[in-house]
Amino acid sequence: MLKYFPSGDSAIIVKASDQISVEINNTIRRLLTRVEMESIPGITDFIPSYNELMICFNPSLTGFHKLVDTIRSLEPSIADIHLPPSTLKEVPVLYKGDTLEEIGPDLEDVARFNKLSVDEVIKIHSSATYLVYMLGFTPGFCYLGGMDSRIAMPRKESPRLKIPEGSVGIADKQTGIYPIESPGGWQLIGQTPLKLFNPNRQPEFLFQIGDTLRFKPISENEFLKLKQEQ
Amino acid sequence: MAEIIIEKGGMLTTIQDCGRHGYQRYGMPVSGAMDLPALQTANTLVGNSAGAAALEATLTGPEILFRGSCESASSDNFLQTLIDNFHPVTLCTIIAITGADMQPCINGRPIEMYRPVKVNSGDRLTFTGLKNGCRTYIAFAGGLDVPMVMGSRSTYLRAKIGGLEGRPLKAGDVIPLGSFTNLAGNKSSPKITGIIPDYQTKRPIRIIPGPEIQRLDFEGIRTFLTTEYTVSANSDRMGLRLDGQPIHIKGAEGHDIISSGVSFGTIQLPGNGLPIILMADRQTTGGYARIANILTEELPRVAQLKPGDKINFASV
Numbered sequence: 001m002l003k004y005f006p007s008g009d010s011a012i013i014v015k016a017s018d019q020i021s022v023e024i025n026n027t028i029r030r031l032l033t034r035v036e037m038e039s040i041p042g043i044t045d046f047i048p049s050y051n052e053l054m055i056c057f058n059p060s061l062t063g064f065h066k067l068v069d070t071i072r073s074l075e076p077s078i079a080d081i082h083l084p085p086s087t088l089k090e091v092p093v094l095y096k097g098d099t100l101e102e103i104g105p106d107l108e109d110v111a112r113f114n115k116l117s118v119d120e121v122i123k124i125h126s127s128a129t130y131l132v133y134m135l136g137f138t139p140g141f142c143y144l145g146g147m148d149s150r151i152a153m154p155r156k157e158s159p160r161l162k163i164p165e166g167s168v169g170i171a172d173k174q175t176g177i178y179p180i181e182s183p184g185g186w187q188l189i190g191q192t193p194l195k196l197f198n199p200n201r202q203p204e205f206l207f208q209i210g211d212t213l214r215f216k217p218i219s220e221n222e223f224l225k226l227k228q229e230q
Numbered sequence: 231m232a233e234i235i236i237e238k239g240g241m242l243t244t245i246q247d248c249g250r251h252g253y254q255r256y257g258m259p260v261s262g263a264m265d266l267p268a269l270q271t272a273n274t275l276v277g278n279s280a281g282a283a284a285l286e287a288t289l290t291g292p293e294i295l296f297r298g299s300c301e302s303a304s305s306d307n308f309l310q311t312l313i314d315n316f317h318p319v320t321l322c323t324i325i326a327i328t329g330a331d332m333q334p335c336i337n338g339r340p341i342e343m344y345r346p347v348k349v350n351s352g353d354r355l356t357f358t359g360l361k362n363g364c365r366t367y368i369a370f371a372g373g374l375d376v377p378m379v380m381g382s383r384s385t386y387l388r389a390k391i392g393g394l395e396g397r398p399l400k401a402g403d404v405i406p407l408g409s410f411t412n413l414a415g416n417k418s419s420p421k422i423t424g425i426i427p428d429y430q431t432k433r434p435i436r437i438i439p440g441p442e443i444q445r446l447d448f449e450g451i452r453t454f455l456t457t458e459y460t461v462s463a464n465s466d467r468m469g470l471r472l473d474g475q476p477i478h479i480k481g482a483e484g485h486d487i488i489s490s491g492v493s494f495g496t497i498q499l500p501g502n503g504l505p506i507i508l509m510a511d512r513q514t515t516g517g518y519a520r521i522a523n524i525l526t527e528e529l530p531r532v533a534q535l536k537p538g539d540k541i542n543f544a545s546v
Contacts, residue, residue: 005441006438007496007520008438008496008525009438009525011523018488045251045252046254046255047491047514047515048491049488049491050488050490051488054491054492054493056251056493059526136513136515137257137515138388139257139389140257140258180388199379199380199389199391204253204256205258
């Protein structure tokens with residue numbers, strides 16, 4: 001069931017499947033928990049994703065075959081790992097500002113594209129629960145599952161050069177939050193005042209793999225107040 | 231106390247160490263020196279721990295003025311008085327320069343690379359010009375005393391963190407040096423020769439096949455292993471883009487994968503068929519087929535390639 005690949009001579013890829021599903025992602029999380037419990041010497045980092053776990057190691061301390069043997073021996077006990085219940089975290093979002101015109105510049109386009117009203121888009125986006133399948137792309141960026149396809153829209157044809165941190169966007173059937181200012185092609189429907197990533201805070205990252213998120217519409221006043229508190 | 235004053239930043243000079251490990255699950259890139267052994271050697275030569283923070287200069291070197299005196303933690307006042315009275319100059323620090331040869335000079339006189347060099351307060355480090363390679367490392371005894379961010383002093387430009395305010399160095403920057411006790415650079419330390427890498431060799435870069443190698447057909451693998459690629463100008467600390475013969479991929483599966491982890495030296499194949507080599511500032515995950523990975527010991531040669539340089543690959 002688990003497949004092992006070398007990623008060069010300093011990392012190993014453990015692959016659970018070729019599909020995306022909550023169950024497969026849970027297997028990856030169990031595997032991560034199980035391997036971490038062993039405190040195997042030489043391991044330097046982990047990169048869990050939808051269907052894989054990458055284990056980075058120092059090649060002078062361990063090697064591919066040694067790690068494969070160790071993890072294979074752990075395989076039977078992976079199913080017994082009890083994952084903690086997923087914490088539901090609320091993400092306040094200002095979808096459209098009264099005076100802040102730069103917030104959610106594509107909200108009306110997403111509504112028009114899907115033949116919905118702006119309020120309906122907000123309602124649909126903020127009533128679902130989203131699972132953090134993995135993080136990647138930029139520090140603190142969450143790959144979320146669970147968006148309603150009624151508000152799906154393709155990426156913009158030409159990406160923006162600068163998207164402000166906290167922007168909430170839609171790309172095809174995905175939704176996500178830009179943790180740091182970066183270029184990007186997502187349709188921007190709002191902004192959160194939360195700092196998803198702050199290197200000078202503990203914890204540095206607000207969300208982790210396995211969390212569930214829910215977006216909560218807030219007013220411009222609340223947005224400005226929360227932004228100041230960050 | 232000793233410090234360095236940046237008089238010219240050079241094309242891209244950043245503070246780097248061995249990188250920020252342990253946060254990749256949150257999407258945090260590792261960063262760190264592109265040519266890790268060069269950084270480690272430079273540090274070792276000046277008596278630092280191998281992973282101390284040093285400078286990485288790209289294509290053109292910075293100009294650096296040294297100021298102040300090294301505060302040896304073990305120095306007693308009597309010794310200091312003697313030095314002050316009888317020594318016409320004040321020892322500021324010890325430096326070592328490794329990696330690409332940009333022809334370093336102190337006060338206009340060439341100095342040797344891969345060797346500890348004492349520098350005095352008021353001395354000036356300049357570089358005449360790039361002779362080979364792409365990235366030069368300058369280590370200072372005591373290291374660069376900038377704040378640690380998430381366990382590392384490495385600059386990660388995209389998130390503007392680490393190093394000096396998360397940005398490249400520019401004229402006017404002043405960076406304090408840490409204190410040191412180990413005077414490794416005493417006069418007659420021999421130049422180290424055994425560890426100077428040969429960046430010039432034309433030997434192919436050795437790779438290990440990656441998890442998506444089976445997406446290439448025979449023709450694709452042949453193209454990959456026989457083409458001489460050129461490093462594109464569109465390359466940076468995140469990755470080297472290559473120009474040359476596109477690699478053909480088998481029909482059905484395509485170039486895209488479910489976003490998954492990548493490593494230092496992973497070779498991705500995007501839709502245009504031209505390989506990308508992921509380097510120090512790579513994103514933690516990627517959505518292109520991972521056709522191969524470069525062996526760790528080959529990474530310094532890759533890190534020292536500049537736009538226009540040639541590269542070819544061989545399977546181990």
